Amino acid sequence: DTGVSQNPRHKITKRGQNVTFRCDPISEHNRLYWYRQTLGQGPEFLTYFQNEAQLEKSRLLSDRFSAERPKGSFSTLEIQRTEQGDSAMYLCASSSGGTTYNEQFFGPGTRLTVL
Amino acid sequence: DAKTTQPTSMDCAEGRAANLPCNHSTISGNEYVYWYRQIHSQGPQYIIHGLKNNETNEMASLIITEDRKSSTLILPHATLRDTAVYYCIVRVANSGNTPLVFGKGTRLSVIA
Numbered sequence: 001d002t003g004v005s006q007n008p009r010h011k012i013t014k015r016g017q018n019v020t021f022r023c024d025p026i027s028e029h030n031r032l033y034w035y036r037q038t039l040g041q042g043p044e045f046l047t048y049f050q051n052e053a054q055l056e057k058s059r060l061l062s063d064r065f066s067a068e069r070p071k072g073s074f075s076t077l078e079i080q081r082t083e084q085g086d087s088a089m090y091l092c093a094s095s096s097g098g099t100t101y102n103e104q105f106f107g108p109g110t111r112l113t114v115l
Numbered sequence: 116d117a118k119t120t121q122p123t124s125m126d127c128a129e130g131r132a133a134n135l136p137c138n139h140s141t142i143s144g145n146e147y148v149y150w151y152r153q154i155h156s157q158g159p160q161y162i163i164h165g166l167k168n169n170e171t172n173e174m175a176s177l178i179i180t181e182d183r184k185s186s187t188l189i190l191p192h193a194t195l196r197d198t199a200v201y202y203c204i205v206r207v208a209n210s211g212n213t214p215l216v217f218g219k220g221t222r223l224s225v226i227a
Contacts, residue, residue, distance in 0.1 A: 004158070033214055042202055042217030043159065056214070091158050104215060106158025 002026060004107035006092050012113045013082055020078045021110045025094030032075050033104060034067055035091040036060065043091055049075060050097065082114045119203045124222040127197075133190040135221050137203030140184045146207050148179060150188050151215070152199040159202065159217075162188065193225045 005024045013019050025032045030051050035043035046065070047057045051072035061067075064082075069075040079086055089111050093104040120138040127133040139148065149164040163170055163177045165186075170177045176189040190197055202220040206213070 035214075040219070042200075042219055043215070045214035045216070048214055058214075093158070103161035104159075106160065108156070109158055 004092055004094055004105050006090075006107040006110050008110060009108060010111050010113075012115065014115050015082060015084060017082055018078065018080045019082060019112065020076055021090055021092075021112075023075045023077070023092030023094075023107060025074070025092070026105055028096070029094035029105070030072065030097045031095045032069055033093040033095075034075070034077050035093065037089040037091060037109070038087075046077075046090075079112075082112075084114045087112055087114045119205055119218055121201075121203050121218065121221045123219070124224070126224050126226055127190075127193045129195060129225050129227050130192055133193040133197065133223055133225070135188040135190075135201050135203075135223065136185065137188070138185045139203070139205045142183050142205050143207070146205050148177065148183075148186050149204040149206060149215075150175070150177065151202045151204065151217075152197075153202070153220070154196075154199040162201075193223075195225050195227060197223065198225045199223060 007022045011019055033048040034046040036046055037043040045058050046061050047067050049069040052069050064080045067077045089109040091106055091109045093106045095102045095104045147164050147166050150162040151159040153159045162174050163172055165177045165179055179186045200220040200222050202217050204215055
């Protein structure tokens with residue numbers, strides 16, 4: 001399967017713990033996005049990378065959230081001191097570069113439950 | 116990006132055409148209309164996009180009104196596997212690959 005992959009698919013944690021999610025984009029896609037989706041809502045943008053550079057961060061990305069893409073390939077999203085409000089589906093997407101539109105390919109998501 | 120308005124939910128009989136409307140009355144001249152869908156427990160999937168001409172691909176057809184203030188996504192022969200949430204998104208052309216802005220979408224239920 002050469003699509004976007006995310007691990008783990010499900011994560012249950014206790015409030016206050018740290019969690020880290022991984023996203024492997026489609027090979028050679030230089031743009032990588034993170035979105036968050038809560039029940040009944042559409043996905044909301046968190047941050048995105050072009051290669052290893054983090055180009056934009058949403059106001060939703062509080063200080064407890066950090067994302068990296070160290071070698072311009074896979075990316076990690078870490079949430080420190082998790083809160084119950086962090087419970088959501090975390091989606092990763094990737095696309096090829098360029099100035100015209102290139103569709104974003106989404107992974108299956110990581111569902112986080114904070115108890 | 117301009118905002119869009121979609122019905123919350125729709126039903127469609129299997130084998131019939133599903134017509135999903137979207138209003139984007141404040142769309143600008145350089146903004147495209149995009150459609151994505153999200154099947155339960157999966158990430159969103161790109162369907163189609165267009166500027167002002169009608170578009171068709173293997174998944175669907177997109178009809179954009181002449182004044183570009185609304186559009187309709189057509190699934191010509193809906194199947195049970197088309198049950199999903201459909202998102203209509205308006206965004207600036209040549210904006211590179213800036214993030215998508217999703218609304219709540221339309222929940223389409225295809226009924227046998």
